[in-house]
Amino acid sequence: MTRIVRITRESVRMMAGNRLRVFIMMLGVAVGVASLTMMICVSKGAYKEVMDIVNRQGPALLQVRPGTDRHTGLPSGSRAVVSLAEEDVNAILQHVGNIHAAAPVKDRKGIEVKHGDKFTLTRIFGIIPEWSEIRDFGPSKGEFISEEDISFAARVCLIGQTVKKNLFGDTEPIGQTIRIKDVPFTVKGELKQKGVSSAGRDRDDRIVIPITTYFKRLFKDIHLSQIVITVEDTSSMDKTVEDVRAVIRERHKIAVGEPDDFAMRTPQDLIDLAYAASRSLINLLTGIAGISLLVAGIMITNIMLASVSARRNEIGIRRAIGARKNDILSQFMMECIFISLMGGILGTILGFGGSIILSSLKVAASKVTPTALLASIVSCSLIAVVFGIFPAKKAANQSPTNALRA
Amino acid sequence: MIKIKNIKKTYTKASVSTPVLRGISLSIQRGEYVAIMGTSGTGKSTLMNILGCLDKPTNGQLELDGVDVHGLDDDALSALRNKKIGFVFQQFFLLERTTALDNVLLPLIYAEKYPVDAVKRAKKTLVSVGLEDRMEYLASELSGGEQQRVAIARALINDPDVILADEPTGNLDSKSTNEVLEIFSRLNQEGRTIVVVTHDRAVAEHAQRILELKDGQIINSVANSKLKNSSDH
Numbered sequence: 001m002t003r004i005v006r007i008t009r010e011s012v013r014m015m016a017g018n019r020l021r022v023f024i025m026m027l028g029v030a031v032g033v034a035s036l037t038m039m040i041c042v043s044k045g046a047y048k049e050v051m052d053i054v055n056r057q058g059p060a061l062l063q064v065r066p067g068t069d070r071h072t073g074l075p076s077g078s079r080a081v082v083s084l085a086e087e088d089v090n091a092i093l094q095h096v097g098n099i100h101a102a103a104p105v106k107d108r109k110g111i112e113v114k115h116g117d118k119f120t121l122t123r124i125f126g127i128i129p130e131w132s133e134i135r136d137f138g139p140s141k142g143e144f145i146s147e148e149d150i151s152f153a154a155r156v157c158l159i160g161q162t163v164k165k166n167l168f169g170d171t172e173p174i175g176q177t178i179r180i181k182d183v184p185f186t187v188k189g190e191l192k193q194k195g196v197s198s199a200g201r202d203r204d205d206r207i208v209i210p211i212t213t214y215f216k217r218l219f220k221d222i223h224l225s226q227i228v229i230t231v232e233d234t235s236s237m238d239k240t241v242e243d244v245r246a247v248i249r250e251r252h253k254i255a256v257g258e259p260d261d262f263a264m265r266t267p268q269d270l271i272d273l274a275y276a277a278s279r280s281l282i283n284l285l286t287g288i289a290g291i292s293l294l295v296a297g298i299m300i301t302n303i304m305l306a307s308v309s310a311r312r313n314e315i316g317i318r319r320a321i322g323a324r325k326n327d328i329l330s331q332f333m334m335e336c337i338f339i340s341l342m343g344g345i346l347g348t349i350l351g352f353g354g355s356i357i358l359s360s361l362k363v364a365a366s367k368v369t370p371t372a373l374l375a376s377i378v379s380c381s382l383i384a385v386v387f388g389i390f391p392a393k394k395a396a397n398q399s400p401t402n403a404l405r406a
Numbered sequence: 407m408i409k410i411k412n413i414k415k416t417y418t419k420a421s422v423s424t425p426v427l428r429g430i431s432l433s434i435q436r437g438e439y440v441a442i443m444g445t446s447g448t449g450k451s452t453l454m455n456i457l458g459c460l461d462k463p464t465n466g467q468l469e470l471d472g473v474d475v476h477g478l479d480d481d482a483l484s485a486l487r488n489k490k491i492g493f494v495f496q497q498f499f500l501l502e503r504t505t506a507l508d509n510v511l512l513p514l515i516y517a518e519k520y521p522v523d524a525v526k527r528a529k530k531t532l533v534s535v536g537l538e539d540r541m542e543y544l545a546s547e548l549s550g551g552e553q554q555r556v557a558i559a560r561a562l563i564n565d566p567d568v569i570l571a572d573e574p575t576g577n578l579d580s581k582s583t584n585e586v587l588e589i590f591s592r593l594n595q596e597g598r599t600i601v602v603v604t605h606d607r608a609v610a611e612h613a614q615r616i617l618e619l620k621d622g623q624i625i626n627s628v629a630n631s632k633l634k635n636s637s638d639h
Binding site (some may be wrong): 001003006007010013014017018022060185314315316318320321322323324325327389400401404 | 461488504508
């Protein structure tokens, strides 16, 4: 048995004899590490949520919406609501480079749709065939909207899975007729199942129809809800955004110095938006984690110093019977490291549990990640070393004769 | 076994120097049983700490089993204490929440090599001091006399050349005192060098030689029960 193994065993034995002291020190570390773990899980969760959105939409997606709020893209006045038109799409395709595809979109929610004696309220999207590729929203069954459908303003549609369930139940919808605002439409396909969006919207509760049909047969309107664009080269996204902005501003005859009457949103904007939303919670948790770890460290130093003082005779007798200064240092450091590691393990479990609870209560998205585990191990080891070294050195440097003075 | 030459020890605090040992020379032979006597404050414990390499003299030379201690660093002194010296203190200094057996095993933790038969050896040592039925008791559960016997067993576990005992019976009743002194006598008869520091003449009289300390100097070195001046200091 090597000397360090003997000393390690001795440390464990001494800790076993001082359970209350060990427990209090462990608890201090556990609180700090739990905060740190939660902070990491929440920030990772926020990052994952954002990346899920970006991945769903694709890194090459650029959205143009009427309105002036760059972040939300929400309309901010009557002029804004009617600011986009199909001509804008044509101008973009004509004058801006690096465009892979662009599609006008018009949508309206809460539209009554009937099939036989069943009806539902859903969102209607007027689109062109390119939209399917841009939004990765193709058919799971049947066919998508064709150029011919656009040319003839055909009364055809594709229905989302929720609409299918509401109107058809288990029966086959393709080829059947539904009535949108009392206008008959033939179902030519079903849309892929997409699930619920991060905003909680059911992405399967929708019907897509040709945009020309939308304007000619359903709503007498010519203004778009948005233009969706995919770029060829994502590294030139910023330049493309500026080019699109310039083209639309020129078409809208917006004078220099006047604000845009439209808003553009890139994947980076989404990331910034989501980070901004979760930043304050992450900042709060970072602060709590930092303070908790510092308090835990100070507590370790304090309790260890008290312990060194209380164990003066023990140190003295160990020195008298042959312990070197380094043996005493190692013993006290081992105690610190063990306590910190146990506190770290407990804290990690509490932190993971806490972040799962935060996530399930929808306070914050969180993701249990190995990074949190690694950070816990590193932080509690650092606490042990940084805050344990001073008391351990104090113990090691005690003169045996002083330590044995009762 | 132990040779000291002109040992001086002066404590300095706030620029005030207090000489405690004022030039002590003595020689203790292997297998000798020596008592160092004196009243409180005469420097007995300081002398014992120096003999046990727990403290360094301000001046003078100490030779332990042929090794000049003067040039040794802290680690070497620790190794020397572990191998060659067994300590017994008035306050026992056992680890209270530790069993008698583990207390006895303690010096082996710091030994150069941990013997494979460590536990067997510790048990045998405890038996030799009459504690065969107290091995698994916590130190705090033992009587004063039993605790001191555990301390003696701990001092013996590494088979040291010399046992240094500082007021070993100071906290014991007369029965336990006799038991401890009998153990020392037996160990001495077995060839062990024993140095006992005491203020109690009755305790000192168990030794073969009594050194009397006064004001940091040896004023008398007498053979047991036969008071006579000695010239070896």
